[in-house]
Amino acid sequence: VFDHHHLHRYPIVGYAGALNLLTWIVNAVLEELDRKAPDYALDIIR
Structure with a gap:
């Protein structure tokens, strides 16, 4: 796939x-x- 920048690498x-x-x-x-995910789940993980 050559249609994305540097994806061929x-x-x-x-x-x-x-x-x-x-x-x-x-x-x-x-x-x-x-x-x-609900907002409160992200606070627990991060």
Whole structure:
């Protein structure tokens, strides 16, 4: 994928690629949980 700035520097094949894909998936899940969490839950975590 070359339509994003410097995204071509992140491998998506092999061991490093698997780690990058896992990181992207986990970050997306955590961002969604953070978006849906009530305000008081964020105060406890942070």
